[in-house]
Amino acid sequence: VTEHIIDPVHFRDTLNSHLGSAFSVEPILTQSAWWRPHNKSEDIESLYFVGAGTHPGAGLPGVMSSGTIASRMIAHDAVASAQ
Incomplete structure (x- = not known):
């Protein structure tokens, strides 16, 4: 029997994911679909x-x-x- 745990620390350290986030911004209404960062920089x-x-x-x-x-x-x- 083996066990392998993937947690936010794994995402942060192994996958270079900011703060260990698996899905980038938080999946809440105000950060989903149209409210996510757009595909072209405004700056x-x-x-x-x-x-x-x-x-x-x-x-x-x-x-x-x-x-x-x-x-x-x-x-x-x-x-x-x-x-």
Whole structure:
């Protein structure tokens, strides 16, 4: 019989996750979906964000959607800057 425990300390130390958070920001209403950090920086030009901590949310579907959203933003911005 063996036992392996994964806890916030494991996430923090092994996965370099801020404060051991498994899902980035806290999964409460005011930090979910639209209220999560958006996929494009408002402060730094051409800086885009992808992952569980960004819009639309955590989990594989959320992360995949985040990548799709960011890639579309990048393509849109590239076309706009070329004009």
